Amino acid sequence: xxxxxxxxxxxxxxxxxxxxxxxxxxxxxxxxxxxxxxxxxxxxxxxxxxxxxxxxxxxxxxxxxxxxxxxxxxxxxxxxxxxxxxxxxxxxxxxxxxxxxxxxxxxxxxxxxxxxxxxxxxxxxxxxxxxxxxxxxxxxxxxxxxxxxxxxxxxxxxxxxxxxxxxxxxxxxxxxxxxxxxxxxxxxxxxxxxxxxxxxxxxxxxxxxxxxxxxxxxxxxxxxxxxxxxxxxxxxxxxxxxxxxxxxxxxxxxxxxxxxxxxxxxxxxxxxxxxxxxxxxxxxxxxxxxxxxxxxxxxxxxxxxxxxxxxxxxxxx
Amino acid sequence: xxxxxxxxxxxxxxxxxxxxxxxxxxxxxxxxxxxxxxxxxxxxxxxxxxxxxxxxxxxxxxxxxxxxxxxxxxxxxxxxxxxxxxxxxxxxxxxxxxxxxxxxxxxxxxxxxxxxxxxxxxxxxxxxxxxxxxxxxxxxxxxxxxxxxxxxxxxxxxxxxxxxxxxxxxxxxxxxxxxxxxxxxxxxxxxxxxxxxxxxxxxxxxxxxxxxxxxxxxxxxxxxxxxxxxxxxxxxxxxxxxxxxxxxxxxxxxxxxxxxxxxxxxxxxxxxxxxxxxx
Numbered sequence: 001x002x003x004x005x006x007x008x009x010x011x012x013x014x015x016x017x018x019x020x021x022x023x024x025x026x027x028x029x030x031x032x033x034x035x036x037x038x039x040x041x042x043x044x045x046x047x048x049x050x051x052x053x054x055x056x057x058x059x060x061x062x063x064x065x066x067x068x069x070x071x072x073x074x075x076x077x078x079x080x081x082x083x084x085x086x087x088x089x090x091x092x093x094x095x096x097x098x099x100x101x102x103x104x105x106x107x108x109x110x111x112x113x114x115x116x117x118x119x120x121x122x123x124x125x126x127x128x129x130x131x132x133x134x135x136x137x138x139x140x141x142x143x144x145x146x147x148x149x150x151x152x153x154x155x156x157x158x159x160x161x162x163x164x165x166x167x168x169x170x171x172x173x174x175x176x177x178x179x180x181x182x183x184x185x186x187x188x189x190x191x192x193x194x195x196x197x198x199x200x201x202x203x204x205x206x207x208x209x210x211x212x213x214x215x216x217x218x219x220x221x222x223x224x225x226x227x228x229x230x231x232x233x234x235x236x237x238x239x240x241x242x243x244x245x246x247x248x249x250x251x252x253x254x255x256x257x258x259x260x261x262x263x264x265x266x267x268x269x270x271x272x273x274x275x276x277x278x279x280x281x282x283x284x285x286x287x288x289x290x291x292x293x294x295x296x297x298x299x300x301x302x303x304x305x306x307x308x309x310x311x312x313x314x315x316x317x
Numbered sequence: 318x319x320x321x322x323x324x325x326x327x328x329x330x331x332x333x334x335x336x337x338x339x340x341x342x343x344x345x346x347x348x349x350x351x352x353x354x355x356x357x358x359x360x361x362x363x364x365x366x367x368x369x370x371x372x373x374x375x376x377x378x379x380x381x382x383x384x385x386x387x388x389x390x391x392x393x394x395x396x397x398x399x400x401x402x403x404x405x406x407x408x409x410x411x412x413x414x415x416x417x418x419x420x421x422x423x424x425x426x427x428x429x430x431x432x433x434x435x436x437x438x439x440x441x442x443x444x445x446x447x448x449x450x451x452x453x454x455x456x457x458x459x460x461x462x463x464x465x466x467x468x469x470x471x472x473x474x475x476x477x478x479x480x481x482x483x484x485x486x487x488x489x490x491x492x493x494x495x496x497x498x499x500x501x502x503x504x505x506x507x508x509x510x511x512x513x514x515x516x517x518x519x520x521x522x523x524x525x526x527x528x529x530x531x532x533x534x535x536x537x538x539x540x541x542x543x544x545x546x547x548x549x550x551x552x553x554x555x556x557x558x559x560x561x562x563x564x565x566x567x568x569x570x571x572x573x574x575x576x577x578x579x580x581x582x583x584x585x586x587x588x589x590x591x592x593x594x595x596x
Contacts, residue, residue, distance in 0.1 A: 216393055217423035221437040221488060222413035231440075235427045313427050314468055 069094050092282035100282040124266035129252045132191025140199035148207025169194045170258050182263025190259040195248030206240020207233055238315045242306055253295035340524045341404030341491035343367040348399035350385050360385045361554035372518055372525045374535035377545030382555020383528045387496050391417045404491055416485030418495040422477045424469040430480050431465040437488035455483035475506035495527045532583050539563050544586045559586055
């Protein structure tokens with residue numbers, strides 16, 4: 001019986017600076033916001049040093065994506081043949097993708113059925129991600145706390161969970177269409193499945209790692225046993241739980257493309273499917289970029305939310 | 318309020334706030350502990366009567382059961398035989414009347430210093446004003462007012478241990494159980510904390526059971542030193558070898574011949590018999 005700490009370590013998102021994603025215009029304000037200390041505590045010098053280092057981080061982030069875009073452009077123009085049989089002549093040029101992206105968002109450039117529809121699709125997907133993710137968190141956090149504290153609950157549930165977990169969510173997709181039917185519910189279910197295990201396993205690991213010393217301290221300070229879970233175990237496990245939530249939110253966006261493939265007309269996954277059917281590579285790449293950005297922003301917003309709630313409290317690993 | 322304290326201590330307001338604990342005596346009678354799955358007793362036949370407000374140190378080689386004794390007193394472990402009574406009532410599980418100070422502090426990392434200290438009184442559902450009052454008093458008592466909004470990880474080991482002491486003082490315990498509380502501190506911090514603990518003990522009048530590796534620390538702090546011996550390494554259960562009254566006046570001079578004579582005597586008691594089993 002192995003303690004499922006694997007996801008806890010390996011899947012942990014990298015540090016903030018490393019996650020400045022290539023296509024994001026490195027606005028020093030948004031890049032810096034989550035790192036900013038509580039206002040009023042940090043003095044001017046500290047603040048200056050922080051924003052300077054954020055600026056430096058942004059500067060370092062720029063060259064690689066610029067180089068990639070240049071290579072992409074040259075590759076398409078020169079019809080390069082790359083390993084895996086990638087024929088670059090079939091790729092859209094960066095300029096075409098940029099045009100499509102602008103048109104998708106605001107219209108007025110290409111003027112076809114896709115013009116200006118981005119927000120509708122993005123909102124449909126965001127709603128599904130949020131619903132599935134919230135449901136997963138609502139189930140996995142309490143269940144994880146119970147499984148982390150109770151040996152009986154762990155022994156009862158762990159084998160089953162680890163049997164179901166390796167089934168790829170993509171394999172659930174055809175079945176969920178048949179047993180749930182076309183529409184939102186089936187996608188939300190897949191998002192739920194994609195995120196629930198990451199949250200569950202991280203919560204269990206976090207709860208199991210709560211030092212027994214803290215439980216003893218709580219007991220001798222007069223904490224009633226029924227409240228120990230809520231007063232000590234849960235807060236002590238919060239950093240792990242947040243780690244699980246971050247991984248889960250990332251996975252939720254990953255599953256969209258599969259979850260919105262069939263029988264759904266709105267959503268980024270549906271958009272990509274339509275584009276593939278019409279061989280619109282510029283649209284495919286544009287939507288890919290949007291999904292990447294959406295996942296990135298979702299993670300940043302989650303961390304911002306956590307920092308707003310936590311304040312100076314050391315709740316994040 | 319006119320202060321008449323001699324040693325320029327600005328923490329005088331602490332005195333009334335921490336002094337009201339109703340100290341309790343501890344009666345330990347033929348106490349034994351056997352851990353589940355182990356063949357013999359980790360500790361057996363321990364009988365000690367500790368008076369109200371007394372300061373007792375427990376010394377002994379590793380594995381002699383001194384930490385086990387403390388954990389049973391705290392209620393973290395149940396006794397396998399014998400009884401423990403605190404203030405006449407038998408011990409059943411941990412409780413706020415028996416405060417514990419751990420070597421590794423055991424502070425709640427997500428709470429500020431002040432919140433850590435207020436935790437106990439809040440669990441007791443005391444009125445808000447009382448909670449604040451007690452927190453303030455405890456902060457003063459250990460000189461932590463300046464860092465009340467810091468988090469434990471921002472403090473040095475000595476400071477964290479002060480927070481741990483303040484946290485239990487705020488609960489007005491009858492008994493203070495300390496498990497090598499200064500063992501992880503550097504020598505200078507350690508002697509400062511010892512002096513401070515003596516002052517707190519005097520002011521709060523609380524009964525203290527203090528487990529330590531350091532014989533010097535025991536002789537410096539204790540009214541009586543309990544020397545424990547044995548343990549599974551010696552093929553028997555940990556037990557009390559002797560209880561040595563210190564009897565030196567307070568503000569003890571660690572360099573005096575009397576102090577050192579006592580230290581040597583206890584040292585001999587601690588190490589007596591160890592060579593026999595080793596050979």
